[in-house]
Amino acid sequence: QEQVVESGGGLVEAGGSLRLSCVASPRSLSLHDMAWFRQAPGKEREFVARINMISESTNYADSVKGRFTIDKNSAENTVFLDMRTLRPKGTDIYSCKAKPLFGQKYWSQGTQVTDSS
Numbered sequence: 001q002e003q004v005v006e007s008g009g010g011l012v013e014a015g016g017s018l019r020l021s022c023v024a025s026p027r028s029l030s031l032h033d034m035a036w037f038r039q040a041p042g043k044e045r046e047f048v049a050r051i052n053m054i055s056e057s058t059n060y061a062d063s064v065k066g067r068f069t070i071d072k073n074s075a076e077n078t079v080f081l082d083m084r085t086l087r088p089k090g091t092d093i094y095s096c097k098a099k100p101l102f103g104q105k106y107w108s109q110g111t112q113v114t115d116s117s
Contacts, residue, residue, distance in 0.1 A: 002025065002098075003025055003106065004022060004107060005109075006023075006109075007020070007021050008020040009094060011114050012086050013116050014088070017084045018113060019083070020081040020094055020096075021080050021081075022079050022080075022081075022096030023078045027075075029077060029098070030101045031053045031077060032053060032099045033051060033052045034050070034097065036079075036094060036095070036096055037095045038092050038113075039092065039110075040089055041090045041091065049061065049064065049070040049081060050070070051071070053072060053077075056072070067083065068084070070082075079096065088115040090114070093110040094111050095107055095109075
């Protein structure tokens with residue numbers, strides 16, 4: 001059964017850093033791209049970053065350019081999001097989306113990134 005699971009959320013001070021991971025399974029699932037989204041309190045979910053699992057091209061939201069880096073391990077169907085100079089407001093929820101070459105997209109449940117100040 002296909003599933004997407006992320007990890008790495010937690011408490012962070014303003015200006016701090018975190019690294020999130022997201023794994024899509026089974027490993028045999030052929031992916032076109034994987035992407036990160038986040039939802040701030042009281043706001044709609046927004047796009048953060050995307051990476052093409054074949055071409056390695058990346059896209060970022062303007063709000064995170066220069067601070068966040070998306071990377072991947074295609075053999076493991078895994079993507080990473082290195083976040084620097086974080087500015088969370090309360091608790092942001094980061095979700096991962098896996099888009100296979102064919103068929104439906106899969107979403108993770110979400111991991112929380114919480115302002116510890």
